[in-house]
Amino acid sequence: MASPAKIGIVTVSDRASAGIYADEGGPAIVDYMTKALVSPWEAVSRIIPDEREGIARTLIELADAEGCCLIVTTGGTGPAPRDVTPEATEDVIDKPMPGFGELMRQVSLAKVPTAILSRQLAGIRGRTLIVNLPGRPRAIAECLDAVMPAIPYCIDLIEGPYLETDPAVVAAFRPGQKPKG
Amino acid sequence: MASPAKIGIVTVSDRASAGIYADEGGPAIVDYMTKALVSPWEAVSRIIPDEREGIARTLIELADAEGCCLIVTTGGTGPAPRDVTPEATEDVIDKPMPGFGELMRQVSLAKVPTAILSRQLAGIRGRTLIVNLPGRPRAIAECLDAVMPAIPYCIDLIEGPYLETDPAVVAAFRPGQKPKG
């Protein structure tokens, strides 16, 4: 039996990393993945401050040393001076995946006009897909609902583990085969 | 009482800057802001040719020396050889704000299929939000109707002045508080 797929979950927040308040984004992602995935997986979690170099270093560690097939970040994607998660992500990816940010902004825009202020992006580093998510738990779930159906096939294409979802939660789509169910 | 918020309005046009025809884009933006904003503001206007370095210099001057919290440009965003406003904007911003261009193209696309030819972008330079608008007055208003609701909160986040809008014209949205009214 294959070893479980590793998923990196990176909370980027000065205050959460300093213990000033509790990390809500990271646990929201763990909850989501627990419900969505039926194939074996394990979380590799980090809580780090809004520092471009430190974020980049963490993404590289989770991709290259830990071998995560997927890394999701939460926080640091707005326009404020300390928001540098997209820049750090850009620094470490080989290939941008512009469709993720476009779709996440589009679904958030149906809820709030300030969705256009989110600078979320995604990209590929080697065999790892990295996706920026927003900071608020409700917005995290909305964004994952939108992009998660495409993620297992994306990970197939970059030669990662075969992720299976619970079709009642996320209808993962793989072209050329019927949705799992 | 706070000094009025400065808004840079940059018309980029070889012909308007040479006096060959009247600038229509700049006055259309002034009219729009006059109707939309109820907090004190003043326009800092420029009319300049389609030259990448000159546009970049003007944006830097309005952001760094004049202290504008918002700069809007009009013109120079198409595919023609002289259209270089997005390149000049890219040259001076620290952070791209991809959601603005995506949304403006989307609303324009509901009107004309050539909306995809617009290369409008937006980004942050220090404490200044810079937004490219199209050249035609009608398209300017359509684009501002789409993005203006998010602009006051964006300027809050980059530590600029508190902009208040007339909710009958623009329903500015700030998360965590009810729309002003």
Add this chain to the structure above:
Amino acid sequence: MASPAKIGIVTVSDRASAGIYADEGGPAIVDYMTKALVSPWEAVSRIIPDEREGIARTLIELADAEGCCLIVTTGGTGPAPRDVTPEATEDVIDKPMPGFGELMRQVSLAKVPTAILSRQLAGIRGRTLIVNLPGRPRAIAECLDAVMPAIPYCIDLIEGPYLETDPAVVAAFRPGQKPKG
């Protein structure tokens, strides 16, 4: 009478270029253009492997030496390690045209959730518009249906030949004039 407009059609595929299977994307584009265009044109076709430098060289040759007003590529836009068509396109364009990729992903997304995995982009090199299309013939037609109405006017703006379409197939739009019919 003007010489026919040259349109570059570049199939990017390791297997098609090695003769392992037949190129389907290139002929699908030729068929589409044959139906869509009523003004004289000729195809300049290439089938090449998924190599970034070779793709870039081919795009330059078709733009600068062949004088194509439009180059469309098919294949190599996904997240897989060998998919480098967008990177090669980025290497040779002067100006990005982000609206093309955004719209193509949006129309494909109405069909399949994995449309966000497409990294298609477009841009201008001198007097040539370069547009990445997907690999599958059905997806090619969907994407061309979406972007083709804007292409003749784009080519006018970069001082290329006047392309006329069959309005029953593609309703080319030129601002300030009624659709041809």
